[in-house]
Amino acid sequence: MVNPAPNPKKVLGARLNELHSIRQLNFxxxxxxxxxxxxxxxxxxxxxxxxxxxxxxLTKIQGYPHDLPNESTxxxxxxxxxxxxxxIEAHIKKFNSFIQxxxxxxxxxxEDIRMKLFVLSLEDNALDRFHDKANNAFDSLRTLTNAFKxxxxxxxxxxxxxxxxxTIKKKExxxxxxxxxxxxxxLKDMTQDYKPLDKTMLEQFLEAFNDDTQYEIRCxxxxxxxxxxxxxxxxxxxxxxSAKSKVLGF
Numbered sequence: 001m002v003n004p005a006p007n008p009k010k011v012l013g014a015r016l017n018e019l020h021s022i023r024q025l026n027f028x029x030x031x032x033x034x035x036x037x038x039x040x041x042x043x044x045x046x047x048x049x050x051x052x053x054x055x056x057x058l059t060k061i062q063g064y065p066h067d068l069p070n071e072s073t074x075x076x077x078x079x080x081x082x083x084x085x086x087x088i089e090a091h092i093k094k095f096n097s098f099i100q101x102x103x104x105x106x107x108x109x110x111e112d113i114r115m116k117l118f119v120l121s122l123e124d125n126a127l128d129r130f131h132d133k134a135n136n137a138f139d140s141l142r143t144l145t146n147a148f149k150x151x152x153x154x155x156x157x158x159x160x161x162x163x164x165x166x167t168i169k170k171k172e173x174x175x176x177x178x179x180x181x182x183x184x185x186x187l188k189d190m191t192q193d194y195k196p197l198d199k200t201m202l203e204q205f206l207e208a209f210n211d212d213t214q215y216e217i218r219c220x221x222x223x224x225x226x227x228x229x230x231x232x233x234x235x236x237x238x239x240x241x242s243a244k245s246k247v248l249g250f
Contacts (some may be wrong), residue, residue: 053119056144057136058112066110068117073102077117080148082126088152092145095121114141126152158194161186165196170208176236180229183208201225 058064068074077098080091099114118141122130129151138144153160165186170179183205187195196204202225206214209232216235222228 053116054135055130055133055137056112056115056119057139058115060139061110061112063110064112066108066113068113069103069108074117074120076102077121079123080121080126080152081124082122082129082152083124088148091121092149111140115144118144158191161190162194162196165190165204168204168208170210176229176232179208180233183229198225202228205229 078086078091078094080086080088080095082088095118099117103109103113103117115138119127119130126148129148133147138147165183168183168186170176174182187201195201202222205225205228206217209217213232213235217228217231220227220231222231
């Protein structure tokens with residue numbers, strides 16, 4: 001049975017007063033979610049809260065469900081909105097620190113609690129992304145945070161740079177010198193663990209051009225990336241000199 005204390009009407013009135021005074025809609029939404037836990041703590045297995053955590057596969061966790069910390073503890077946790085103001089790596093690091101500080105006791109040392117607290121730390125785009133996932137998509141905090149790293153993670157990480165290099169194409173209105181700088185910039189940002197072999201880099205560079213230009217560069221039989229880049233710049237200069245520049249399609 002739902003515990004009638006505190007009085008929902010009074011809490012709602014307080015929330016509206018807070019919204020009027022500080023005009024922070026995100027703050028009000030956070031408070032509203034905490035109120036749900038406060039009012040329906042005994043209904044955690046039922047639809048009202050079960051649907052909120054729908055993408056989390058919690059039922060297989062030993063001892064599930066475990067009681068969440070109180071509202072004052074939950075309100076201390078950081079918020080991640082997915083709007084680039086705070087990156088996901090920094091949020092996860094801060095979240096884990098707060099777990100150690102506020103939810104480290106044996107009472108709260110359970111996977112379902114950690115997963116729920118992470119969900120409660122999400123707002124706006126990040127929370128929408130979570131609710132877009134299928135039922136029972138995540139069975140641990142690790143799988144949950146990894147999914148958010150994949151979506152909101154730093155795109156300068158090695159795996160993203162490799163993907164960019166594999167799909168890079170010279171733009172129609174891009175000078176060869178500019179493209180060379182962009183291509184080399186990707187390589188520069190890569191750590192040695194992710195950087196491809198020299199032959200692979202050369203092939204990725206050649207594949208970035210249209211068929212005609214790629215053919216002309218290959219005819220010079222370059223054996224290094226630098227040689228191929230130099231030949232590409234020479235071709236562009238030759239075409240300009242002969243009034244046949246194809247900057248828009250080069």
